[in-house]
Every structure is written in C-alpha cells, then in structure tokens.
Amino acid sequence: MESIKFTAMGDVGVDIYTQTGKKYLGGMALNNAIYAARAGAISTVISAVGQDAAGATALSFLQKENVLIDKIKKIEGGKTQSIEVVLDENKVQDYQNWDLGVLSDFSPNIDDGIFLSTQDIAISFYLPEFAHFFDKFAGFKFNQTLKVGDFTDLSEHGGDVQFLKNYKGKFDWYVLSIDVNKRGERLKEFEKLVVDGGFSGLALLGVMGSTVIHAGKTYHEPARKVEVVDTTGAGDSYVATFFTKYLKTSLIESSMSMATDSAAKTIQSFGAV
Numbered sequence: 706m707e708s709i710k711f712t713a714m715g716d717v718g719v720d721i722y723t724q725t726g727k728k729y730l731g732g733m734a735l736n737n738a739i740y741a742a743r744a745g746a747i748s749t750v751i752s753a754v755g756q757d758a759a760g761a762t763a764l765s766f767l768q769k770e771n772v773l774i775d776k777i778k779k780i781e782g783g784k785t786q787s788i789e790v791v792l793d794e795n796k797v798q799d800y801q802n803w804d805l806g807v808l809s810d811f812s813p814n815i816d817d818g819i820f821l822s823t824q825d826i827a828i829s830f831y832l833p834e835f836a837h838f839f840d841k842f843a844g845f846k847f848n849q850t851l852k853v854g855d856f857t858d859l860s861e862h863g864g865d866v867q868f869l870k871n872y873k874g875k876f877d878w879y880v881l882s883i884d885v886n887k888r889g890e891r892l893k894e895f896e897k898l899v900v901d902g903g904f905s906g907l908a909l910l911g912v913m914g915s916t917v918i919h920a921g922k923t924y925h926e927p928a929r930k931v932e933v934v935d936t937t938g939a940g941d942s943y944v945a946t947f948f949t950k951y952l953k954t955s956l957i958e959s960s961m962s963m964a965t966d967s968a969a970k971t972i973q974s975f976g977a978v
Contacts, residue, residue: 711746718786729976736941744949755783783807926961929969938977
C-alpha cells in the first residue's frame, strides 16, 4: 500500500516553559503531523500562523520534519499562537496565559474541505477556544477519508463524557483522554457511548495505557515504564502513530503497541516533539 495521506487541522504555535525559560514548538496539529510523518505518512497541516519569527520557525521546522505546509495560512501582521507550560510534580503540563493569535480567526474554507476529501485520514481537535473551526470540520462530509475527532480531556466540561453526544455521528473515530479522576467510571461510560453509537473509540489513559473500542471488540495496551521528564505531546504522539500504522496495516494491537512506544519516547524529553 502507498504511504498514508494524513492531515491534521488545528493549532500550530510555541510552548513557553516558564520554569526553565525555554521555548518549544507545539500545538496539536503540528505535533500530530510530525509524528505521523515520522511514522511514515505523507503529512499535511491545515492551520494559520502569523508572519512573525515564531511562525517562520514553525514552518521551517515542519518542512525539516517532512510535513507539507502549503495549507498553512500566513497572516500578515498577525501573531502566531503561544502558550505557557508549567509542569507539576508528576511532569504533567498545566497551560496558562494562552494567546491564540491568528487562530482566533482561523477557519477552514471550501478548498480545505475538498483537500481533506483526498486524504486517507483527517483529524481535528476540540477545545472550547477551537470550536469555531472544529465545528466546521465536524460538518464536513467525506466519502473515503477516515474522520477523527480528538476531544482531548474535556476538562473544560468537567470531563463529562456525555458531551460527545453533541457530535454524535460526526466522526468515524472519537479520541478521548481520561485523567486519573474517575478513570474507570468514565472509561466504561465512553465504551458504552461508542458501542451504542456504532462508532470507534480510542481512550488515552496516561499511566494506565490505552483502550481501543472497534468493530465490537475492546483492546487494551499498558503504558511503558520509563522515566518521565515531560508528558506534553504524549497523546499526540500516540494518536498520530496509531492511526498511521493502523491504516497501513489494519492491525489494531500492533498499532497500539507502536503508538505506545512512540508516546514513551516522547515523555522522556522536554517539548512535545
């Protein structure tokens, strides 16, 4: 089979680690596209950056990682997204002082929708601040493209799994990160919602590993035991690797294993990529 065509639509920006003063490129679309490319995909980002130093650095870095950038809009006079990252004692990130920059006005156009229909997989990411473009992505209809909605951890909604019902039938796969609080209860709730809806689901469970619900079966992969430096980007690393490998091989379990290996590598150094 030819290389998987993978497109991530969403944020590209700069992560500022206030505890060290260092800056790293980040954003879920950037992270996913890079990890997909590293996993062997032909990878593209649909996003927007400012015509500033951060935007130029991001575009250059993406190109070095073999990610196609022609679908990234460059906004004259605009500012590229930035966010501050603070790590807690468990090396889990807390985001602060988020400046959306040009992403506050970003929205996919008709040409973007047509392009996405040529891809093997298209993914976008839900946060309340991204609803203006995520909802437009959710409304796109594709005949062949596998459509994935990554709902992060829904922390802005108290982790309420039922929030996914607002997007019932909009995606082929639903991705959800479930934190340690009420993890077992929320995983069962997620499994039921996915099964009842006839869709597929991927639950990222942190130190508890990951669970996939697909075609009437449930699969689990334990996390790797490694020294954790920074968990930023771990979910993106897993998601991009899993879907790239799964679309290439049609093998759920081995794809989960390779995705887990990728995430384990990610968390052993600072920065998402």
